[in-house]
Amino acid sequence: MIGVKDERIVGTAVPRLEGREKITGQARYVDDMVLPGMLYGATVRSRIPRGKIKKITFGPEINWQEFVIVSAKDIPGKNCVALIEDDQPCLADEFINHPEEPILLLAHEDRHLLPKAVEAVSVEYHPLSAIFTMEESESRSEIIWGANNTFKTILIDKGDVQGVWEKAHYIVEGEYRTGAQEQLYIENNGMIAAFEPQQGLTVWGSLQCPYYVHKALMELCGLPPGRVRVVQMETGGAFGGKEEYPSMIAAHAALLALKSGRPVKIIYDRMEDMAATTKRHPSRTRHRTAVSKDGKILGGTIEFTIDGGAYATLSSVVLSRGAIHAGGPYYWPNVRINAKAVATNAPPHGAFRGFGAPQSIFALERHMDRIAQVVELSPIEIRRRNFLKPGQTTTTGQAVSEPIDLGRLLDRALELSNYSAKKDEFARQNQNGNCKRGIGIASFLHGAGFTGAGERYLSSVVEVEACEDGGVRVLVSSAEFGQGTKTILCQIAAEALGLRYEDVRFAQPDTQEVPNSGPTVASRTAMVVGKLVQSAAIGIRQTLRASGLLGESYSAEEFRIACRKYVAAHGKLRSLARYEQPEDIVWNEEKYRGSAYAAFSWAVYIAAVTVDLTTYSVSVDDFVALQEVGRVLHPVLAKGQIIGGVAQAIGFALYERVVWDNGRMQNAQMTNYIMPTSADLPPIRVYFEEMGNVHGAFGAKGIGELPMDGPAPAIVSAVGDALRTFFNSIPLLPEDIFDAIAGKGENAEHAGSARGNP
């Protein structure tokens, strides 16, 4: 009976909704789908980073009559991948701006014939000078994008930074860098498109954001919304890597389908996926911080720069999140953050779990360690003295309204990791032997949902439907790609209605069927979409009560009967909920002031490592991940999000280096781009604090991205602790450690400087 306050479903480990299909191999991904008469598509890409196309020739060894060939001339609508700016062509017509730029599309019914055909197309170019680093881009020796190679600049200005330098007892400077990182979802990108004159265009694919693809296809094909349909298939991992690029692949499959009149499937192989699709933005952060005698931050400047690659894509938004997180969970009475995203002739960098925050938080957390060294405080104490407290304001002037006690979180993490004892033990052990041990810490936060007014602009809609058979169905465009979207949203609906979890179903995200609940990104699903599902579910109950079919208290069976009766009498019952921004969330986009996020999740992570000075390899021996994420909706899934994020961040810190050559990824293979295996990872010990949050369903906040932010700085701090060397960039591979120890590395102490005021 409902009316009992205790939650029965939220907070319990119900079975993953689509789990049975996954463990039996029955789950259907896009490559598992075959349509009658289907062709296979492939992409001819540029081989130079920048230039003009002079001539395209088709080699005589191929019978081209058998192939469908699409060029930019075949595009019915606008030749762009519509997103924020319409600068990225779907197929290059004249100019080439990066070495994986798509130029032509080919399709054939025998996919084995495609690689040779792609090879047989030769493109002659008039090459132009290209730029590959942020510094080259800033020098403007070549202008490759817009007026000044700059996609976006952001200024966050709080208090009076000019005035802090003379009050400072210490001024601490440092520069920090992070590299590109490949999402490396195990299912490569893929799409199928089919065009039927009656229905219009349909695509099925591996994707996070059905309505992003929908919008891009409408612009590309010049079709009205009702003539474009996007269906998300089971998606084998995404991590942001299937946020924007699927629009490109869908566009390509659609063009081939339109021209051939047959369904077309495009599945990337691993090399094409790694080389051509988006990766995490490389970053450079410069800190200059004024610190008091007792280690309090008085103020500082932060210059945060990211490499966006050749086109604008999502760089402005990644930059925004990175800039807002650049001050971390600390109180800055005065700060000026100058952030900018610049263009280079590499394939566009894009969304990846954390979305700019892992970059700026890496820099800040390393810098906090540097400040600690200068002030001669411990890394623990410097953090404790500067933690944000409720009522204080963040760098954007947002007052901390949650009752967070970071000092207590820190204490608990120290205890869980046995920090002090380990610190002493390692110092003792490190006097001898070739294996050096160290321990490091990071404290950080992550904002849930779209930044600033983003959620208001998205204006997400969800529906909950009462079905003929008495069950309930959740209709959202929020995609499942491993995180547990389906499971938690069904839990929320079941809880809200007093039903069993089994009574709730999840509609396949299909733009013809489901409303636009926004993209599946930004740690927004549990908090924002979850809350809307809760509201829409309650709407169903209200309707059933108003129609006299349901009493104040009811059993699950009574609810089913009421649904059946209602649908029989009145037809389909759908309840809709639309996002409305709470009045206390006010954001000034122009000044970058106000409430950047409805809620933050908070964390303290501690890593213990061993560095073997024979091989210079680092192994993480222990990892404590303590976080406050609001209500934990599902303990097993939540833990899985944290462990998975930490694992990915261990890769970011210690293993994963993209090797670039003139804008092209040289190691676009799993053989030489190394991600962690089951043999590489430490015990990752996950702990939650739960503090209610009014903005999310049953008090939930964001969880997906948070664990990507903290592990890299904690681990690099631990490596530094072990070797008594300060490292300021990642990835930190054995060769980098070797170079640093041998004294010739760029990734060592020398980059920073500090002075004490006389």
Next chain:
Amino acid sequence: MSESPDESSKWEITLTVNGKRVTVQAYAMERLLDVVRNDLGLKGTKEGCGEGECGSCSVLMDGVLVNSCLIPVLQAKDSTIITIEGVQADGRAPVVQQAFLEYGGAQCGICTPGMILAACHLLQKKPQPTIEEIREGLSGNLCRCTGYLQIIEAVKEAARRGAAT
């Protein structure tokens, strides 16, 4: 990865898949992965990397765990293949699968079929593996979602429940 097969004609190749004898017409160098997925329609075997690194395409070939993307189908002639669709015939599989479900061993699911085959293979060789043996035994199967720990817990639990018997 799409392989360009030799232009030579196709071969008639017989093998036993999930207990059923099947004959396929295939190029000699065609990947076992493609034959299983496309000719036999067994879509549970997944392609992740096409170069034997990720293990998503794992199948059991004459009782040995192999990457089916690296096996030319001619090499699989007259062999016995078990894919995820046929693994239930092995008594330990349902216990392993159930443990994966309960312990969060599957997230996006794309590595899961290969991971389950690898887990069954490990438990066949080592009915009560240590954590270290599980980590080592599954290290040929990459997972980007879970960080492996919940998979390791699931395998440990499956062993405890007697998946090996």
